[in-house]
Amino acid sequence: MECIVTGKPKPKVLWTKDGSPVVISGNISIAGESNLQFSSVKVSDAGLYTCEANSNINKVTATAKLNVECK
Numbered sequence: 001m002e003c004i005v006t007g008k009p010k011p012k013v014l015w016t017k018d019g020s021p022v023v024i025s026g027n028i029s030i031a032g033e034s035n036l037q038f039s040s041v042k043v044s045d046a047g048l049y050t051c052e053a054n055s056n057i058n059k060v061t062a063t064a065k066l067n068v069e070c071k
């Protein structure tokens with residue numbers, strides 16, 4: 001999931017899933033400065049993800065829903 005942020009100073013990025021901070025684990029990592037990357041997706045990864053960019057001046061959020069289906 002891509003979260004593009006700009007600003008001076010560069011905003012800090014926080015990812016949450018269903019309102020709780022995303023736990024960086026074996027299959028979830030931060031790529032670059034702010035992109036959430038899944039090496040493999042599990043059913044338990046489904047949920048509402050929010051990227052929060054926070055600077056001293058402003059706070060902006062964007063959300064995306066991840067659905068995972070097994071066949």
